[in-house]
Amino acid sequence: MKSSADVVIIGGGISGLSTAYNLARLGCRDVVLLEKDSLYSGSTGRCAAAFRQTFGLEINCLLAKKSYEILVNLIELLDYHRDIELRQGGYLWLLRTDKEVELYRKNVQLQNSLGIESRLITVKEALKIVPHLNPEGIKACTFHQKDGHVNPFHVSQAYAEAARRLGVEINTFIKVTDIKVENSRISEVITNKGKVATHTVLNAAGPFAKDIGRMVGVELPLKPERHQILATEPVEPLVEPMIICTDFYCTQEPHGSFLMGYGAPSEPEGTEVSSTWKFLEEIAKRVCKILPILANIRVVRQWAGSYTMTPDAAPIYGPVPQVEGFYLAVGFSGHGFMLGCITGVLMAECILGKETTLPLDKFNVGRYERGELLKEPAVA
Amino acid sequence: MNNYEENTIVCRCEDITLKEIRGLITQGFETLDEVKRICRCGMGPCQGRTCQQIVMGEIAKATGKDIKDVKVSTFRPPVESIKLGILAEAAGGEDEK
Numbered sequence: 001m002k003s004s005a006d007v008v009i010i011g012g013g014i015s016g017l018s019t020a021y022n023l024a025r026l027g028c029r030d031v032v033l034l035e036k037d038s039l040y041s042g043s044t045g046r047c048a049a050a051f052r053q054t055f056g057l058e059i060n061c062l063l064a065k066k067s068y069e070i071l072v073n074l075i076e077l078l079d080y081h082r083d084i085e086l087r088q089g090g091y092l093w094l095l096r097t098d099k100e101v102e103l104y105r106k107n108v109q110l111q112n113s114l115g116i117e118s119r120l121i122t123v124k125e126a127l128k129i130v131p132h133l134n135p136e137g138i139k140a141c142t143f144h145q146k147d148g149h150v151n152p153f154h155v156s157q158a159y160a161e162a163a164r165r166l167g168v169e170i171n172t173f174i175k176v177t178d179i180k181v182e183n184s185r186i187s188e189v190i191t192n193k194g195k196v197a198t199h200t201v202l203n204a205a206g207p208f209a210k211d212i213g214r215m216v217g218v219e220l221p222l223k224p225e226r227h228q229i230l231a232t233e234p235v236e237p238l239v240e241p242m243i244i245c246t247d248f249y250c251t252q253e254p255h256g257s258f259l260m261g262y263g264a265p266s267e268p269e270g271t272e273v274s275s276t277w278k279f280l281e282e283i284a285k286r287v288c289k290i291l292p293i294l295a296n297i298r299v300v301r302q303w304a305g306s307y308t309m310t311p312d313a314a315p316i317y318g319p320v321p322q323v324e325g326f327y328l329a330v331g332f333s334g335h336g337f338m339l340g341c342i343t344g345v346l347m348a349e350c351i352l353g354k355e356t357t358l359p360l361d362k363f364n365v366g367r368y369e370r371g372e373l374l375k376e377p378a379v380a
Numbered sequence: 381m382n383n384y385e386e387n388t389i390v391c392r393c394e395d396i397t398l399k400e401i402r403g404l405i406t407q408g409f410e411t412l413d414e415v416k417r418i419c420r421c422g423m424g425p426c427q428g429r430t431c432q433q434i435v436m437g438e439i440a441k442a443t444g445k446d447i448k449d450v451k452v453s454t455f456r457p458p459v460e461s462i463k464l465g466i467l468a469e470a471a472g473g474e475d476e477k
Contacts, residue, residue, distance in 0.1 A: 038411055038413050038414050038417075039414075040417070041413065045417060082418075153417040153418060154418075157418060231423075232464070233424075233425045233461060234424070255420070275456070275457050277457075280457075280458065280462075280467050281467050281468070281470050281471035282471055284464040284465070284466075284467035284468040284470075284471060285467070285468040285471035285472075287464065287468075288464055288465060288468040289468075294464050294465075295463065295464055295465025295468065296463055296464075296465060297463065297464055298425070298461035298462060298463050298464075299458060299461060299462055299463075299464060299467065300424070300425050300427055300461045301423070301427060301456040301457075302456060302457055302458065303454075303456050
């Protein structure tokens with residue numbers, strides 16, 4: 001491990017890896033990335049492998065749209081030699097109350113005004129997209145064909161390999177234990193395997209970002225919480241889009257396995273990611289009701305990951321006022337992977353003092369103290 | 381030798397050969413989790429019950445470690461695959477609070 005660097009990135013998930021690549025692309029190649037486990041072993045590698053542009057706030061739609069535009073050209077951009085399994089089967093939101101229909105009607109209007117071609121559709125139209133859908137209790141749906149699935153391991157690996165080729169040092173199984181601050185400025189990152197002198201640190205530690213913040217005396221408004229998920233055996237193609245509603249999501253990977261999960265409202269704050277039997281029964285019940293054909297498919301594996309929630313379910317990007325050289329790309333509230341491509345661009349631009357592709361001031365951590373919350377309504 | 385590597389299936393669920401596994405270890409995927417994530421080895425219906433030991437042996441050989449020092453993957457329930465319909469039935473009618 002290098003003993004000094006221009007920038008130290010903490011976290012080897014999509015946000016850290018994508019920022020590492022973009023820093024190097026913009027000419028800052030003296031970058032050290034530190035990951036306490038193997039790469040993409042945290043929230044990135046545990047996610048449902050989905051991406052969408054269909055958010056309910058203009059700023060989040062724009063963020064997701066920019067990320068999407070990078071993602072669809074990623075193989076060429078990063079010169080990756082494996083398949084990233086990109087598939088645009090769409091997102092189908094099931095709306096079951098008049099209130100939901102009204103909210104999503106507004107979301108669709110907003111999305112359309114930003115060039116995102118989502119549609120509010122009837123149940124009959126939804127049945128054409130997913131013939132196996134049980135329409136009982138569904139009032140309407142929204143559909144956006146360009147949303148879909150992509151393999152988080154390969155997207156992250158593509159960034160890691162491209163960053164390494166440009167000279168970034170990526171270290172795994174190295175844990176940050178402390179960060180030294182002198183005169184309100186970052187001076188050194190201390191790990192279990194040595195020290196790195198630096199004046200710039202990016203906190204991209206996902207559910208552990210709160211602990212990293214505390215190392216420099218900054219209390220971040222983050223609440224990591226467990227979300228469970230399962231995978232089934234691979235079967236023939238049955239369902240094209242990601243099906244999502246207030247109480248679960250369910251998607252079939254190109255490989256044939258179904259992934260499904262939900263966030264339990266009773267989850268306490270914490271980074272614990274164990275699995276429960278209760279989840280298996282509950283998700284099976286909810287999904288089989290909407291997609292009865294799945295009843296005969298076998299669950300082969302369950303696991304869990306963390307959503308790192310913020311008070312307004314939107315990410316925090318940018319510097320902190322208290323400590324010079326301490327930057328945040330945290331609190332993605334379940335959308336860190338799908339926003340990963342744009343996160344790296346924005347954070348690299350921000351750290352290097354360049355004009356950012358999208359204005360970052362609204363995502364600054366100071367918004368909570370100022371009471372300027374973003375309040376994303378389209379979260380599941 | 382090449383023929384033998386190409387013809388030996390390490391992961392039967394995902395159809396992965398010994399040659400692919402050795403190639404990945406050479407490229408730096410030196411833990412079971414890393415190999416698993418990049419090629420799906422052990423993610424199929426048998427959940428690594430066939431391939432895990434073989435991959436661990438290959439990692440040990442390539443890195444000069446003792447096999448007992450190669451970290452196993454986290455065990456993921458359920459122990460045996462089970463139909464969603466059976467689980468749904470077991471859940472009954474009550475919703476989680």
